Amino acid sequence: MPTVQLFITCLGDQFYTGTLQNMVRILERLGVEVTFPAEQTCCGQPLFNNGFDDQARPVARAWLHAFSQSSAPVVGPSGSCISMVKHHYPELFPPGSPEHHLASDLAARSFEFTEYLVRELGVTDLGACYPHRVTYHSACHYLRELGLREEARLLLNAIQGLEYIPLQEEDTCCGFGGAFSVTFPDVSRVMMENKVQNIIASGADTVVTCEPGCLMNIAGGLRKAGSNVRAAHIIDLLASTGETA
Amino acid sequence: MSGETPGYIGFGEYSQHVPHSIPSAVKQATDRFVGTRAARVAEIDQWEELRQIGSDIRQHTLENLDRYLETLEARVTEAGGQVHWASSAEDARQAVLQIARDRQVRSVVKAKSMATEEIGLNHALEAAGIRTLETDLGEYIIQLAGMGPSHIIVPAVHLKKEEIAALFREKLGVDAPADPVELTRIARERLRHEFLTADMGISGANFLVAETGTLVMVTNEGNGRMCTTLPDLHVAVVGIDKVVPDWESLTVLLKLLSRSATGQKITTYTQFITGPRRAEGESGPKEFHLVLLDNGRSRILADPVGRQVFKCIRCGACANVCPVYKNVGGYAYGWFISGPIGAILSPQMLDTQVARELPYASTLCGACAEVCPVKIPIPTILRHLRHRMAQGDEFGSPALPAPVGAAARMTSLALSRSWIYRLGTRLLPFATALLRRDGWLKTLPYPLSRWTSVRPLPAFGARFRQWWKARVRSENG
Numbered sequence: 001m002p003t004v005q006l007f008i009t010c011l012g013d014q015f016y017t018g019t020l021q022n023m024v025r026i027l028e029r030l031g032v033e034v035t036f037p038a039e040q041t042c043c044g045q046p047l048f049n050n051g052f053d054d055q056a057r058p059v060a061r062a063w064l065h066a067f068s069q070s071s072a073p074v075v076g077p078s079g080s081c082i083s084m085v086k087h088h089y090p091e092l093f094p095p096g097s098p099e100h101h102l103a104s105d106l107a108a109r110s111f112e113f114t115e116y117l118v119r120e121l122g123v124t125d126l127g128a129c130y131p132h133r134v135t136y137h138s139a140c141h142y143l144r145e146l147g148l149r150e151e152a153r154l155l156l157n158a159i160q161g162l163e164y165i166p167l168q169e170e171d172t173c174c175g176f177g178g179a180f181s182v183t184f185p186d187v188s189r190v191m192m193e194n195k196v197q198n199i200i201a202s203g204a205d206t207v208v209t210c211e212p213g214c215l216m217n218i219a220g221g222l223r224k225a226g227s228n229v230r231a232a233h234i235i236d237l238l239a240s241t242g243e244t245a
Numbered sequence: 246m247s248g249e250t251p252g253y254i255g256f257g258e259y260s261q262h263v264p265h266s267i268p269s270a271v272k273q274a275t276d277r278f279v280g281t282r283a284a285r286v287a288e289i290d291q292w293e294e295l296r297q298i299g300s301d302i303r304q305h306t307l308e309n310l311d312r313y314l315e316t317l318e319a320r321v322t323e324a325g326g327q328v329h330w331a332s333s334a335e336d337a338r339q340a341v342l343q344i345a346r347d348r349q350v351r352s353v354v355k356a357k358s359m360a361t362e363e364i365g366l367n368h369a370l371e372a373a374g375i376r377t378l379e380t381d382l383g384e385y386i387i388q389l390a391g392m393g394p395s396h397i398i399v400p401a402v403h404l405k406k407e408e409i410a411a412l413f414r415e416k417l418g419v420d421a422p423a424d425p426v427e428l429t430r431i432a433r434e435r436l437r438h439e440f441l442t443a444d445m446g447i448s449g450a451n452f453l454v455a456e457t458g459t460l461v462m463v464t465n466e467g468n469g470r471m472c473t474t475l476p477d478l479h480v481a482v483v484g485i486d487k488v489v490p491d492w493e494s495l496t497v498l499l500k501l502l503s504r505s506a507t508g509q510k511i512t513t514y515t516q517f518i519t520g521p522r523r524a525e526g527e528s529g530p531k532e533f534h535l536v537l538l539d540n541g542r543s544r545i546l547a548d549p550v551g552r553q554v555f556k557c558i559r560c561g562a563c564a565n566v567c568p569v570y571k572n573v574g575g576y577a578y579g580w581f582i583s584g585p586i587g588a589i590l591s592p593q594m595l596d597t598q599v600a601r602e603l604p605y606a607s608t609l610c611g612a613c614a615e616v617c618p619v620k621i622p623i624p625t626i627l628r629h630l631r632h633r634m635a636q637g638d639e640f641g642s643p644a645l646p647a648p649v650g651a652a653a654r655m656t657s658l659a660l661s662r663s664w665i666y667r668l669g670t671r672l673l674p675f676a677t678a679l680l681r682r683d684g685w686l687k688t689l690p691y692p693l694s695r696w697t698s699v700r701p702l703p704a705f706g707a708r709f710r711q712w713w714k715a716r717v718r719s720e721n722g
Contacts, residue, residue, distance in 0.1 A: 008709060010660075013670060017708040024713075036713050041666040047653055049609060051631030055657035062661045140610035173568045177608025182695040184606065186260045189699040190268065190572045191608075220700030223685060 003033040004116070005067055007076035007085075010042035011212035016077075019212075022239035023077055023113060026126060030117075039066040045084040046178050053092060060089050064102050073120070074110040077235055078212055079142025082112040087145060112142060113235060114151040114210055124154045129242030131161030135204035137195065137218060138171040139211035152210055152234055159237060167207070168198040176217040188217075196221040199229055206230045208237055250334075250595060254579030256602040267403045267574040271395075274402045275565040281508020282562060282616070289504075299501045300620035302494045303556035307546060313455040313488045314537070320458025324520025326533040334364035337538045341366060341447070341480055342373055344534055348478060350375055350444040354436075356462065356469035357381035358449025359559060360482045360538055362394060362581035366447070378443075380436050380468040382429060389416045395575030395583060397561035398506050403574045436468065446472035446530065450483040451559070452498060453535075456491040459519045460535070463503060463512040470514055479521070479530040484538050486555035498558055501618035506560035541594045548640045550629045554589050556619045563613035563623060569606055578603060585613040589626045593641075597634060601644035604630035673705035 004027060008020050027034050044059030063085070067074050076082050089103035117123050134156060142148050156164055175181065175191025182188075195218060199207045207222075207229055209215055219231035286292050306313060318328045331337035337360075345353070353375055355361065367388070370377040379388040383400040387393065389412055394400030401409070406423045413421035413431060421431055448469060452461040460481055462469050473479050489495050503509045522529040546552045564570045564584025575583030579600070580591045588607060592600040604627050613623045635650065637643035643650075659665045680686050685701040688694065696702055 010666075013707050013709060014673065014705050015703045017706060017712065020709045021712060038710065038713075039663045041663055042660045044657075044660060047657055047660075049628060049631070050605070050653070051628065051633070051635035052650075052653040052657070053632055054636060055653045058657055058661035062663065066663075140608070140612075144611035144615060171612075173608045173610035173612070175568070175608065177610070180605070180608045181699070182692060184257050184260055185695045185699050186257075186263075187569055187572055187606075188608075191568050192700065194568075194572075216703055217700065220685075220702065224700045 001031055001033050002121075003035060003070075003072040004075045005070055005072050006034055006036045007040060007067070007074050007081065007110070008036075009076055009078045009081045009212060011216065012077050015216060016212055016233060019077060019233045019235050022235045023075075026117075026235065026239055027075070029126075030121060030123060032121075035070065035072065037066045037069065041066075043081045043084045045081060045088075048084065048088055048092070050179050057092055060092050060103070061099065064089070064099065064106060067106055068102055072109075073116070074106065075113055075116045076110070077113045077210070077233060079112045079115075079139055079146050079148060079210055080213060082110050082115075083141045083145035085110045112146055112148065112210065114155055115146060115148055118151040118154055125158035126155070126238050127160075128158075128238050128240050129160040130206075130237050130240040131242060132206050133163045133165050133204045134159075134206045134208060134237065135165045135167040135199060135202045136170060137167060137174060137199070137207055137209040137214060139209050139214045140171075140173050142210050143171055148210075152208070155234065155238060156208070159240075161242060162237070165202050165204045167202050167204075169194070174214050174217050174221075176213045178213065181217065192217055192221040193225075196225050196227070200225070200227055204229065206232060206237070208232050208234045210234050251579050251599065253598075254591070254595075254600050254602060256573075256577050256579070256606045259577045259579070260573050263573050263577070266405060266408070268572050270403050270405045271574050272571050274396075274399055275571055278506075278508055278562075278565045282505055282565070283508075285504040285508045285510060288510075289500075295497065295501060296618055296620055299497050299558075299618055300556065302489065302497060303558070303619045304553075306488055306490060306494075307486070307552060307555055310485065310488065310546065313490055314485060317453055317455040317458055317488055318537075320456065321520065321533075321535055322458075324458050324533075325523065326458065326520045326535055329534060329536045330539070331536050332539045334538075334540050337364045337482055337536050337540070338366060338369040340534075340536050341482065342369060344478070344480055345370070345373070345375055345445060348444070350478070352376040352439070352443045353378065353445045353447055354439055354443040354472045354476065355379050355381075355384070356446070356448040356464070356472040357384050357400070358447070358482060359394075359397065359581060360449045360484050361447060363484075363540065364482065364538065366482065378436070378439050380440070380472055381464070382432055382466060382468075385432050385436070386412065389413070392576075393581055396564060397559050397582065397584070397586070399561070403576070436471075440468075440471040440475045443472075443476045445478040445480060446474075446476040448473050448479065448481050450481055450487055451502065452495055453483060453488045454490075454492060454495055455488050457519055459517050461495065461499075462516040462518070463499070463514065464516070465507070465509075465513040467514055470516055473516065473518060474529050477531045478534075479518075479532070480534045480536065481518075482536045482538060484540070484555075485542050486557075498619075502558050502560050505562040505616065505618040545593045545640070548593075550626060551589075551593050551640065553621050553626060554586065554593060556621050557586055557590075558619060559586075560618055562616045562618065563621075566612040566616050567607075568610065568612070569608065573606075577606070585623045585627075586621070589621075589623060589630060592630050592634075597641040597644040601634050604628075604634060667710070670707045670710070674707070677705055
């Protein structure tokens with residue numbers, strides 16, 4: 001039985017308890033043993049992306065310490081955080097250093113959730129049922145840094161009763177961008193509004209994405225616009241049995 | 246006024262007051278380019294391989310620039326041209342002014358050139374009493390409007406045809422309808438006379454081929470050819486980064502450029518200029534001068550990460566796909582070059598303090614790097630420059646306000662000590678309980694107000710850790 005270490009990410013931790021619980025349930029249903037290193041905090045991407053490498057390094061060290069206690073793969077519900085670990089942790093430490101070695105080791109066994117399901121376990125049909133019109137926002141780092149182009153769609157198409165509706169400008173950034181959203185709120189706003197208008201115009205009743213950051217932004221934008229479209233993490237649809245929406 | 250370097254570039258300030266018409270005008274044009282580019286790219290099976298070759302050519306050239314520049318100078322001189330080295334914008338302006346003064350030049354026609362925008366050449370010429378006219382339609386329009394370019398290849402992209410018609414009516418005193426064909430006809434009629442009477446033509450270049458000393462220009466309007474063949478004097482101002490080793494490299498880069506820029510297989514005009522005319526009876530100018538502009542490039546070339554910005558072949562594809570650029574337009578970037586490439590070039594060429602906001606003017610979505618024909622890792626360079634702004638490096642001083650650094654240090658402390666983070670996680674739902682409505686936080690104090698002013702925040706509600714603990718306890722129970 002494969003074992004994974006759950007990386008809940010700081011945004012998942014603060015805002016998406018239900019999604020994390022669903023993630024555990026799905027993995028266990030597939031026969032995966034789930035462990036949770038409780039020392040974990042955040043991957044440090046907000047610091048790293050804003051140029052504070054010296055401040056990001058201790059956060060990365062803490063993360064590496066938390067997840068190097070086990071040799072099991074790491075699985076998280078965010079393409080962006082996984083990309084941070086996979087691509088940027090090794091850059092933070094000089095080649096040849098023990099930390100670089102550790103970072104490279106963990107980079108090789110860290111996976112975004114849908115990536116883990118589709119590419120590692122080879123599973124697309126989870127027996128979920130969600131009889132709704134669903135559209136999909138492709139998150140930037142998930143798409144471009146991890147190269148996950150079709151994984152989410154494969155999983156969605158296997159959900160019973162689900163009608164998949166393509167989204168105009170599916171792969172255009174929603175305007176979240178981490179600190180960008182508070183550094184330039186006016187630009188973030190127009191990008192978010194553009195995304196929300198496309199979602200509403202699609203005629204879908206649900207929009208899914210694989211990124212907690214985008215989800216916060218899009219869900220908040222839909223609420224602000226007075227829309228009834230539900231914004232959800234793909235995990236929540238994959239755990240759905242059709243009785244509740 | 247020298248017109249070359251801007252004061253503080255307030256991207257955030259500008260973004261609060263973007264003129265209403267800009268996003269829709271920019272989106273209309275850039276969406277069209279995105280579509281035509283995609284179609285032209287799809288025609289080439291080995292596009293990705295071609296990009297890699299283009300990237301390698303540019304990287305190799307930058308790493309051996311001294312050698313190729315020496316060859317270039319020798320070949321241009323052999324062909325009868327004169328090379329002028331300009332280490333600064335001021336040197337370049339003086340070189341052009343000197344050439345003009347020595348020959349009693351009174352009027353100049355210009356082809357589209359980013360290098361002359363960079364050095365503010367038009368202002369310098371006008372200040373010296375030399376009539377200077379832009380002849381690229383877009384440049385002609387923004388010159389009439391008294392503005393700079395807002396896009397690398399479409400300088401007037403932010404203006405709609407109605408605005409251009411109004412501008413023509415106001416500045417030219419003609420009855421101009423909002424019809425692109427008619428507007429072009431009006432401009433063409435006025436320009437024809439200027440081409441025939443100008444004393445000097447000024448251009449930039451898309452490339453300089455070192456092995457033969459050839460200047461290469463791609464255009465679609467034919468004005469570039471008029472500027473560089475009708476007057477007896479041709480002066481080209483070109484950045485030293487524009488060199489390519491040989492014609493074989495050039496074919497790769499031309500293919501990448503036209504498909505990425507306008508979505509054309511090849512531009513309407515591709516000009517190759519090797520020196521001035523050689524014999525009476527040949528067409529072309531009697532004199533050809535090449536002003537090679539450094540203006541900080543050598544300094545930047547010492548930085549292995551930052552210098553990749555000079556791989557750029559100025560296609561503008563990065564701007565066309567950039568969701569930030571599309572919504573704020575080119576003037577938000579405060580200098581002659583805008584969009585993602587401007588956000589990584591200006592902070593390197595200008596003082597870090599002046600352009601400190603630009604590296605942050607991106608969500609790091611990566612759309613730019615995905616289309617860049619020469620694979621410039623724009624998000625990586627943005628992060629590199631953010632690091633310079635935050636902490637400084639050997640190429641620039643830190644430029645962020647002190648409280649930002651203090652906040653980063655506190656964040657680092659809280660996130661690298663699990664107990665502080667977990668304590669915060671437990672406290673946040675209580676601290677915000679009174680503001681909570683229906684699972685959402687509609688207003689929060691600064692700095693989170695900058696989030697809630699745009700959209701509500703989901704309520705803090707971390708319960709996973711407790712749930713997990715209880716679950717483990719009951720399993721072991």
